[in-house]
Amino acid sequence: MSPLVSIAGLHVAFNGVPVLRGVDLALGKGEAVGLVGESGSGKSVTWLAALGLLPRHAKVSGSVRLDGRELLGAPAAELDLVRGGRVAMIFQDPASALNPVLTIRKQLCEALALHRDLQGEAVKAEAKRLLDLVGIPDAARRLSAYPHEFSGGQVQRIMIAMALAGNPDLLIADEPTTALDATIQAQILELLSAIRREMSMAMVLISHDLGVVAENCDRVAVMYAGRIVEQAPSNQLFADPVHPYAQGLIGALPPLDGPRRRLTAIPGTVPDPAHMPGGCAFAPRCAFAAEPCGLAAPRLAPIANDRTVACIRAEASRRALLGMAAE
Amino acid sequence: MSAPLVEVSAISRSYSMRSGMFGRATAVHAVDGVSLSIAKGETLGLVGESGSGKSTTGRIVLGLEPPDRGAVRFDGKPMAAPGTAAWRAQRARMQMIFQDPLGALDRRLPVATQIREPLDIHGLGTPAEREARVRELLRAVELTPAHGARYPGALSGGQRQRIVLARALATKPDFLVCDEPVSALDVSIQAQVVNLLCDLQAQLGLTLLFISHDLRVVRQISTIVAVMYLGRIVEIGSADDLFARPEHPYTQALVSASPAPGRRSAGRIVLAGDPPNPAARPQGCAFHPRCPRAIARCASEVPALSAVGGDRQVACHLVTGAETRDAA
Ligand SMILES: Nc1ncnc2c1ncn2[C@@H]1O[C@H](COP(=O)(O)OP(=O)(O)OP(=O)(O)O)[C@@H](O)[C@H]1O
Ligand SMILES: Nc1ncnc2c1ncn2[C@@H]1O[C@H](COP(=O)(O)OP(=O)(O)OP(=O)(O)O)[C@@H](O)[C@H]1O
Ligand code: SF4
Ligand code: SF4
Ligand SMILES: [Mg+2]
Ligand SMILES: [Mg+2]
Numbered sequence: 001m002s003p004l005v006s007i008a009g010l011h012v013a014f015n016g017v018p019v020l021r022g023v024d025l026a027l028g029k030g031e032a033v034g035l036v037g038e039s040g041s042g043k044s045v046t047w048l049a050a051l052g053l054l055p056r057h058a059k060v061s062g063s064v065r066l067d068g069r070e071l072l073g074a075p076a077a078e079l080d081l082v083r084g085g086r087v088a089m090i091f092q093d094p095a096s097a098l099n100p101v102l103t104i105r106k107q108l109c110e111a112l113a114l115h116r117d118l119q120g121e122a123v124k125a126e127a128k129r130l131l132d133l134v135g136i137p138d139a140a141r142r143l144s145a146y147p148h149e150f151s152g153g154q155v156q157r158i159m160i161a162m163a164l165a166g167n168p169d170l171l172i173a174d175e176p177t178t179a180l181d182a183t184i185q186a187q188i189l190e191l192l193s194a195i196r197r198e199m200s201m202a203m204v205l206i207s208h209d210l211g212v213v214a215e216n217c218d219r220v221a222v223m224y225a226g227r228i229v230e231q232a233p234s235n236q237l238f239a240d241p242v243h244p245y246a247q248g249l250i251g252a253l254p255p256l257d258g259p260r261r262r263l264t265a266i267p268g269t270v271p272d273p274a275h276m277p278g279g280c281a282f283a284p285r286c287a288f289a290a291e292p293c294g295l296a297a298p299r300l301a302p303i304a305n306d307r308t309v310a311c312i313r314a315e316a317s318r319r320a321l322l323g324m325a326a327e
Numbered sequence: 328m329s330a331p332l333v334e335v336s337a338i339s340r341s342y343s344m345r346s347g348m349f350g351r352a353t354a355v356h357a358v359d360g361v362s363l364s365i366a367k368g369e370t371l372g373l374v375g376e377s378g379s380g381k382s383t384t385g386r387i388v389l390g391l392e393p394p395d396r397g398a399v400r401f402d403g404k405p406m407a408a409p410g411t412a413a414w415r416a417q418r419a420r421m422q423m424i425f426q427d428p429l430g431a432l433d434r435r436l437p438v439a440t441q442i443r444e445p446l447d448i449h450g451l452g453t454p455a456e457r458e459a460r461v462r463e464l465l466r467a468v469e470l471t472p473a474h475g476a477r478y479p480g481a482l483s484g485g486q487r488q489r490i491v492l493a494r495a496l497a498t499k500p501d502f503l504v505c506d507e508p509v510s511a512l513d514v515s516i517q518a519q520v521v522n523l524l525c526d527l528q529a530q531l532g533l534t535l536l537f538i539s540h541d542l543r544v545v546r547q548i549s550t551i552v553a554v555m556y557l558g559r560i561v562e563i564g565s566a567d568d569l570f571a572r573p574e575h576p577y578t579q580a581l582v583s584a585s586p587a588p589g590r591r592s593a594g595r596i597v598l599a600g601d602p603p604n605p606a607a608r609p610q611g612c613a614f615h616p617r618c619p620r621a622i623a624r625c626a627s628e629v630p631a632l633s634a635v636g637g638d639r640q641v642a643c644h645l646v647t648g649a650e651t652r653d654a655a
Contacts, residue, residue, distance in 0.1 A: 151601055180602075183617075186583070186595060248515055253518075256570055270483075
């Protein structure tokens with residue numbers, strides 16, 4: 001099956017400082033992929049770059065294909081139709097994404113007029129249907145309210161309604177619930193997965209919360225310092241992480257039940273993008289780092305069906321396995 | 328059990344809040360009749376939804392603001408009147424750590440100077456002794472004197488939070504209130520700070536009030552956990568047991584909403600309704616509009632926090648005693 005979106009060798013630099021250093025990621029139709037990783041690792045920039053939303057001074061190269069069509073460098077008019085149409089994005093900071101001086105109706109109808117072939121009453125009816133869909137009570141009346149008249153959880157629902165206005169094939173949800181309380185967060189995530197099933201929409205869920213990603217995604221990609229370092233089906237990644245950074249992330253998560261154990265903290269901090277170590281970017285913090293790690297950055301390579309890892313140790317053990325199979 | 332270091336009895340605090348520019352002032356009951364007791368060397372974790380009164384409780388316990396009603400006793404004595412010498416002496420024995428390490432530090436001063444500040448303020452030791460203490464504190468939080476010479480902007484988030492911790496420990500306090508101390512940190516860095524807090528607590532015999540909305544972190548560090556909802560404690564008990572067998576319907580929803588790798592969301596309790604509004608607290612049990620188990624009585628009668636067996640206390644009309652616990 002050809003992927004819905006495929007990103008290959010995506011590089012982004014700001015003022016000569018590389019922040020994405022070759023991102024490879026593909027997403028099938030209807031698939032939910034989680035993106036986790038340290039703050040600043042490039043999770044948001046990946047999708048901002050893919051959708052042509054970075055400021056002008058960002059230098060972007062590589063390839064982002066939607067159903068085979070290249071998006072990088074595509075004409076502005078084409079990108080305008082893709083954004084909010086086939087691909088919708090919910091941003092990290094919900095407050096900034098709604099216009100405080102326009103009613104919800106006005107904002108929803110604008111999105112509908114732009115991306116859907118609807119007129120007059122049909123637009124209004126569809127706006128109400130969307131608010132109903134995301135569970136805003138008394139939708140017909142609430143359409144004429146302004147963003148500040150809603151609670152945080154409701155604003156997030158309205159954001160989702162806006163994102164759904166264009167009937168997207170792919171929803172990029174960037175930390176959609178981070179600012180919300182746990183019980184409200186659970187509501188929103190439940191809503192997203194119900195909608196996803198109903199519309200068979202693919203989703204990229206960006207989150208720093210491994211639990212959220214594990215529960216809501218089929219597959220997880222782990223980013224570190226501008227690259228994807230491991231990519232695997234959710235259950236496999238959490239049961240058996242291979243990349244030392246992924247192992248560290250999972251070991252650092254306190255358990256909610258069973259015996260308490262000392263957390264396995266990853267020592268040190270993320271490297272400064274302006275002074276990236278040569279070779280593997282994780283080497284200064286890696287307990288397994290050896291001499292070859294400093295020489296060349298390990299490539300993201302398959303280690304099993306639907307699993308890829310960028311680590312020299314994984315490469316070595318894979319070669320050993322292949323060697324054994326060849327004998 | 329040793330004598331409590333901190334004893335909070337039935338504290339309440341309300342603020343008046345104006346809704347809209349011309350709206351009438353309404354009272355927000357931030358904290359309403361909260362009682363807690365923390366034994367020496369113990370950590371009490373405080374969890375609950377945003378606006379449930381956790382930070383307000385923390386500030387009152389530290390004497391940073393007075394309660395409208397109720398009282399706080401520290402080491403057997405009532406809190407001294409603010410500004411007095413007795414108050415200062417008491418205050419040196421308790422410290423607070425906030426969520427935002429950058430906001431807590433002065434960007435224009437090297438961090439070592441800021442660690443020394445409480446020693447200067449309380450006039451503890453000679454200048455040479457203060458310098459030695461700063462080096463010792465940096466070592467205790469696993470940083471070097473070289474880090475001490477830097478400005479906050481030149482340190483990572485986790486390093487800054489460790490500086491804040493070092494400064495809080497400068498006066499050798501007995502009691503620390505940590506308000507969301509690791510929430511702004513990445514998971515991998517969070518683990519460093521949590522481990523460090525656990526180590527320091529064991530070494531120094533610290534008593535902690537640990538406020539966080541992150542159940543995992545709270546369980547990792549706490550002996551006892553109290554769950555707040557709209558200004559009241561709805562459940563309290565030993566940490567492991569409380570998260571393994573929550574009794575209050577709100578705690579059950581909260582625990583169920585905490586996602587776990589390897590566990591699919593099947594069977595999750597998803598609450599209906601909106602987040603609670605502290606300015607319009609429902610009558611009766613404040614949780615009743617969202618409670619999946621509410622009965623008629625819940626809308627009118629406030630359930631009292633009462634012992635239900637073991638060391639657990641629950642405020643719910645449906646959770647009453649040993650028989651419910653065994654049946655569950
Ligand atoms: N407009 C910009 N100009 C300059 N640098 C930028 C810009 N946007 C992002 N960056 C830098 O790019 C890097 C990646 O940022 P990005 O926002 O993708 O991180 P992230 O993984 O989403 O982190 P977080 O979890 O904190 O949201 C960071 O070092 C960030 O400082
Ligand atoms: N100084 C103040 N003036 C007016 N209202 C206040 C003040 N401090 C707190 N409140 C209100 O009291 C209630 C409890 O606030 P508090 O900060 O204690 O909650 P919290 O549990 O710490 O929440 P969070 O998890 O968001 O930090 C909230 O409704 C808040 O708006
Ligand atoms: S390549 Fe080397 S340094 Fe990098 S993660 Fe693997 S073992 Fe560690
Ligand atoms: S008292 Fe009633 S509304 Fe409150 S938690 Fe118990 S059952 Fe639910
Ligand atoms: Mg981001
Ligand atoms: Mg607070």
